[in-house]
Amino acid sequence: MDPRTPCLIGAAQLTVRDQPGPEPLDLWERVARRAAREARLPPARLDSIQVVHCDSWQYDAPVGRLAERLGADPRHRVYSKVSGTAPQLLVGEAARAIAAGEMEAALVVGAEALATRRTYRHRGEHVPWSHPANPKPPYGWERPPHPAELAHELFLPAHTYAIMETARRAASGQAIGEETAERGRIMAPMTEVAAANRHAWRRTAMTAEELVTPGPRNRFVGWPYTRNTIAVIEVDQAAALVLASEGLADRLRVPREQRIYLRGWAYAEDTWEVAARPALGSSRAIAAAAEAAFKRAGLGLDDMHALDVYSCFAVAIRQACDAIGLDPLDRRGLTVTGGLPYAGGPSSCYVLHSTATMAALLRDGGHGLVTSVGMHLTKHAYAVWSSEPGGRLGDAAPVFAADAVPLVDRYEGEATVAGYTVAHDREGRPERGIVVVDLPGGARAHALVRQADLMADAMGRELVGQRVRLVTDGKVNVTTW
Numbered sequence: 001m002d003p004r005t006p007c008l009i010g011a012a013q014l015t016v017r018d019q020p021g022p023e024p025l026d027l028w029e030r031v032a033r034r035a036a037r038e039a040r041l042p043p044a045r046l047d048s049i050q051v052v053h054c055d056s057w058q059y060d061a062p063v064g065r066l067a068e069r070l071g072a073d074p075r076h077r078v079y080s081k082v083s084g085t086a087p088q089l090l091v092g093e094a095a096r097a098i099a100a101g102e103m104e105a106a107l108v109v110g111a112e113a114l115a116t117r118r119t120y121r122h123r124g125e126h127v128p129w130s131h132p133a134n135p136k137p138p139y140g141w142e143r144p145p146h147p148a149e150l151a152h153e154l155f156l157p158a159h160t161y162a163i164m165e166t167a168r169r170a171a172s173g174q175a176i177g178e179e180t181a182e183r184g185r186i187m188a189p190m191t192e193v194a195a196a197n198r199h200a201w202r203r204t205a206m207t208a209e210e211l212v213t214p215g216p217r218n219r220f221v222g223w224p225y226t227r228n229t230i231a232v233i234e235v236d237q238a239a240a241l242v243l244a245s246e247g248l249a250d251r252l253r254v255p256r257e258q259r260i261y262l263r264g265w266a267y268a269e270d271t272w273e274v275a276a277r278p279a280l281g282s283s284r285a286i287a288a289a290a291e292a293a294f295k296r297a298g299l300g301l302d303d304m305h306a307l308d309v310y311s312c313f314a315v316a317i318r319q320a321c322d323a324i325g326l327d328p329l330d331r332r333g334l335t336v337t338g339g340l341p342y343a344g345g346p347s348s349c350y351v352l353h354s355t356a357t358m359a360a361l362l363r364d365g366g367h368g369l370v371t372s373v374g375m376h377l378t379k380h381a382y383a384v385w386s387s388e389p390g391g392r393l394g395d396a397a398p399v400f401a402a403d404a405v406p407l408v409d410r411y412e413g414e415a416t417v418a419g420y421t422v423a424h425d426r427e428g429r430p431e432r433g434i435v436v437v438d439l440p441g442g443a444r445a446h447a448l449v450r451q452a453d454l455m456a457d458a459m460g461r462e463l464v465g466q467r468v469r470l471v472t473d474g475k476v477n478v479t480t481w
Contacts (some may be wrong), residue, residue, distance in 0.1 A: 003247030005341045006098035006391055007259040010039025010242035012355035014111075015197045015344070017234070023129040024054045025062075027111035029069045033150050035107070035240040036070075038127060040252040047103035048076035050090040052110030053140045055082070055233075055347040056117055058133040065131055066109070075258035080348065082140040083374030084310060086110075087351040088265065094243050095262050096393055104248045110349035111238030118234050142375075146273045148409045151476050158230060158422050159311035160274045160376040162222035167419035168281030168315055170464035176220040180224060183314045184208030186328045187229055187341065189266075190289065194338025199353065201235045201344035205344045219428030219446055223459050231345030233311040239352035240347070246389075260359040263367070263391035265298025265383040268399035274376050275436045275444045276404040279317075280364035286323035288399045289382045290371075297391040299365075301325065301384040304384075305366030307332050308354040310373040311339035320371060336361060348374075355385070362387045398432035406443040410472040415439050415447075415479075417466045422455050430455040435479055437468065445470065447477035454480065 012034035036043050051062050052401045063077040080086040094106035105351035120127050147153045169179040188208040199304035213230045218226045268285035309320050322329045336357045351372045358368045367386045415437035423431045433449025447470050468481040
């Protein structure tokens with residue numbers, strides 16, 4: 001074997017339940033040291049330290065502060081942008097650099113302490129964490145939301161994903177009740193996996209009915225989604241991965257069964273603005289990423305012994321299953337951790353956890369698929385891991401899989417609903433409807449629903465395909481029917 005072949009030789013995860021917990025820098029250090037210890041690698045030997053963007057706290061020099069804690073001085077340092085695909089992009093770039101002989105050992109680490117932040121907030125106390133950035137840097141968007149999205153308050157994932165869910169439901173011919181029941185059947189087995197995962201945030205198995213039936217403890221967030229079926233991000237969790245060359249792993253005497261290989265991976269993007277996608281309920285980018293990853297790995301979906309499909313919202317699971325031909329009730333299961341709603345969805349860091357869990361499973365032999373999603377089902381990364389070396393890595397050159405539909409900021413006249421949601425407040429009360437509409441001529445626009453009776457009507461029957469009328473107040477579009 002080429003001694004430059006990259007392999008994953010150390011992994012660690014940490015979930016902190018006692019509140020308030022440590023700050024992110026402490027969590028980074030803890031999991032980094034544990035992963036390095038498993039890899040038999042002194043932290044000072046690291047050529048690269050890469051940190052996934054942290055929503056909990058903005059440090060003045062995040063990678064530098066961690067390197068100082070570890071007693072390391074890596075020549076390669078990276079702090080990522082915001083995205084659920086960020087961990088895989090960092091891992092993929094580290095693997096490429098190792099294979100090219102540019103480095104021998106890399107650490108990829110991430111953590112969130114949003115549960116602790118919530119604790120301090122409820123106490124009315126300031127967060128007492130170290131080394132704050134001053135001035136605070138801009139949020140780590142790669143691109144800010146479209147002005148029309150901001151004007152219509154369409155920027156929370158609970159609303160954008162719900163709009164895509166309703167569009168997919170209508171396109172598949174499902175009734176509202178059928179979609180709801182199926183969502184429960186898909187996600188209930190994930191709660192059982194989480195219940196058996198000692199690192200999971202929510203370790204309670206739930207029935208399909210418990211997941212989708214609204215109530216005081218399971219309110220609607222963005223209809224049709226209830227709290228029990230969406231990612232839980234207010235968690236205190238951290239994870240770290242150590243990658244090294246095969247030659248360094250030999251010198252460190254890392255056991256063969258501990259070495260897990262990235263056989264192939266790929267990245268693709270859909271059109272950034274949700275409303276601008278040719279098909280709101282499906283993704284050509286997922287199919288492109290999956291096809292490239294499997295081709296590079298020299299393996300197919302049927303060869304996978306374990307799967308972890310990114311599960312922030314049900315439509316993310318469903319679009320992935322549609323695109324790669326996977327039965328959402330596949331006997332292998334859709335997750336090795338329990339998924340983002342149950343194992344925990346620490347902002348951009350989840351894939352560090354799914355990869356660490358997958359690596360532990362593959363030490364008994366086999367191949368595994370780990371997928372990731374970024375932004376509003378915009379960015380997709382697919383990775384094939386294996387106990388056996390092989391395949392080829394490729395690079396992260398993005399594949400753009402769809403052309404954008406023109407967006408119109410303000411419009412008055414007749415239109416047709418393409419997708420919609422009803423946003424709810426923290427008490428579970430309908431707050432406003434948000435719709436994406438098809439306009440005559442092929443463009444699209446956003447609109448709000450402000451009348452309570454119309455919001456109730458939208459939740460009670462299929463609105464996709466409904467003819468509506470838009471009027472504008474000069475800032476936003478408002479719809480009636």
